[in-house]
Amino acid sequence: MIACPALFVSAPASGQGKTTLTAGLARLHRQAGRRVRVFKTGPDFLDPMILAHASGAPVQSLDLWMVGEEACRALLAQAAREADLILIEGVMGLFDGTPSSADLARTFDVPVAAVVSAKSMAQTFGAIAFGLAHFRADVPFHGVMANRVGSARHAQMLQEALPDDVRWLGHVSSDALLELPDRHLGLHQASEIADLDARLDRAAEALAHTSLAELPPPVAFEEPARGGAVPRLLEGRHVAVAHDAAFSFVYPANVALLEAMGARVSRFSPLADEPAPANADAVWLPGGYPELHAAVLARNARSAASLRAHCSDSKPLLAECGGMLWLLDALTDAHGRRTPMLGLLPGEATLQKRFAALGMQQLESVAHGALRGHTFHYSHVSTPLAAALTARNPNTGAHGEAVYRHGSIVATYMHAYWPSNPAFTAALFHGTAF
Known part of the structure; x- marks a missing residue:
């Protein structure tokens, strides 16, 4: 076993701001001198470009079906050996898909931080947080972060709506200057966003005074069984x-x-x-x-x-x-x-x-x-x-x-x-x- 602080960033649906906040979190810890390794759940090409730019390291895919559980285990163990923090961004909503982000978090016992866009929402935020935390008892739950919050009073209402057993991780205010532009297929490619560094720095600054910025607890990752070397089937090609x-x-x-x-x-x-x-x-x-x-x-x-x-x-x-x-x-x-x-x-x-x-x-x-x-x-x-x-x-x-x-x-x-x-x-x- 090898231990490394790790956090799984998920949400109730797509479009909640998972990539922006995961990238901001990676940038924040990188600015603090930590080695950060970020993974993206499921098949995706665009989000990993942003996350790689933020973390300074390549972003690999994790998926229990496409990649396979043992290969995921090997990738996480390698990251744990090299990094001070592992972040995993989920796909769609926490329980969406087969296998889902929840399945991945449960398999490797990585605590889930849920990002919920609170725009045009008040006490219902508490109901969504309760559902995410309790829908499956086998999924480790770290807490909930409110995104796109309109004011300090709005944030207070959201926090007061939370059940006592769901941890409040803080909030990020609505800010067009940290949102990432998108088009068909998803986000713009990292190389196409001229002010990407400024947006990532702004996201990091917004997260700096939240509980989400604290190092999560260490997760023990199992070293996979040693497999044979990949056959040299393309030697000289x-x-x-x-x-x-x-x-x-x-x-x-x-x-x-x-x-x-x-x-x-x-x-x-x-x-x-x-x-x-x-x-x-x-x-x-x-x-x-x-x-x-x-x-x-x-x-x-x-x-x-x-x-x-x-x-x-x-x-x-x-x-x-x-x-x-x-x-x-x-x-x-x-x-x-x-x-x-x-x-x-x-x-x-x-x-x-x-x-x-x-x-x-x-x-x-x-x-x-x-x-x-x-x-x-x-x-x-x-x-x-x-x-x-x-x-x-x-x-x-x-x-x-x-x-x-x-x-x-x-x-x-x-x-x-x-x-x-x-x-x-x-x-x-x-x-x-x-």
Whole structure:
């Protein structure tokens, strides 16, 4: 066992300010000279960018299904060895999903601090806090923090409404200067928020005089059983990854796995019209926001030519979600503007104003077993291609995202968590998965 102070920041729902306050808390403790490691519950790319900027360290995902309990245990134990404080930001509401944030907090006995947006609320705050604290007796509960409070009197009313056995952690006043901007898919990317440091410093200052700023109690994390080394299934392979504001949805664990399997990973920016390296054995186009940069991508000829040459040489190209959209013939945004794309994958995509798919996904391969991940997108693809494989929702069994194969291209909306199946992952980058 190795002990480290740890806190699980959750809420009754999305939109309560979890990321802002978790990031502010990380910044506050980092300013005090502490080593902070932050985790994000469930599949997410945007919140971890903010949390990584605040804490100064990469943010890994924790999810009992996608990542797996033993892998979560190993990540937490490693963080406990390196850090003075562990923070875990939950997903949606505390009890939402299967598995939920509550399941994760219970599994590792991490106390939960609930953030509740108290805007337009008074005594009902106490009822919500009571429900969060008592809905499940097996979930360790640390206390409740009121966010977006209108005045000192408002804060007093909220505190007086709390049951005696629910700890008041303080309040943060409504302040547009510390709120984080968002759009479809979630928060803006950290690199796009020009005054992000000022917002994080303001959040840290707002939290400094609350009980939430105190170091939480130490949590004992069990050292996982030693597993074998990851097989060097990509030894000597060069994998080039598109990486910029248009293609940034990357789990750090995915890149770490490629490197652990022996791959050399390099990066290129399609937005800067950088070509994919000619000597790359495989290319990965991750998800992101190509729709926000469609006009730039359409005129960047060097990047386009390099990918056409890569595919002409029958080298593997893996495209996820936004990466897949760039490969299509055209992309139409939510306002009806149609922009030609690379034309390497037959079909077109259209963005809509509501999400088209959301949830966990699992691919099953006879040769390689199950690969886990998730999907979340606002676009719809129309293509003459038949699915080479179709993912399923692990909770309902319903059909999920199609995986398309076209020449050496493998493309899908599904964002895979590659450590869930290294052999499947290696086959994708060798071009032998199907």
